[in-house]
Amino acid sequence: GENVEQHPSTLSVQEGDSAVIKCTYSDSASNYFPWYKQELGKRPQLIIDIRSNVGEKKDQRIAVTLNKTAKHFSLHITETQPEDSAVYFCAASVAGNQFYFGTGTSLTVIP
């Protein structure tokens, strides 16, 4: 089955700086890669996703890049704000079927 590794497990940045979270996957058949943000006590919420026919996708301050050859994808958050503090999970799946989640990154943005 698919194995998704996520790094770092914790990340602290100053407000206004950028944050980068990286994930690697093992199954070359995986072709859908969502990123979820989960605030304490709340549901995971989809913040951005990318499919394997695209190398990069942006949505305002958030971007995701995908390197299919190296089997890794990354989340980039620019101009971080305190409300970006949360746990972020990456996931990989084949055609949007069963999601395999990374172990999560706890992001703290220091005002």
Place this chain on the structure above:
Amino acid sequence: DTEVTQTPKHLVMGMTNKKSLKCEQHMGHRAMYWYKQKAKKPPELMFVYSYEKLSINESVPSRFSPECPNSSLLNLHLHALQPEDSALYLCASSQDFGTGYGYTFGSGTRLTVV
């Protein structure tokens, strides 16, 4: 309606109790999922229903019993649980099991087994 609604939000049950968790969506999604999430860990898939039929059972103990009465509802029946089953139980739905489109999580039921 673009939400997945879960009830109850919190549940405390004894190890001999029988209880049920409920999940409802009215987005016309044909795939529904149950996940278990322990604190600071990623969600773990338990069951997948596609077109009201059980598609995936991730070797979940029989004390957890899913049910899909219709395309909008998903239940998780609980019986003889153990304290280690305490967790956040998340329901999710998507347009179908195969595209990932519209994958949406509910707010979860926080279960405590005493």
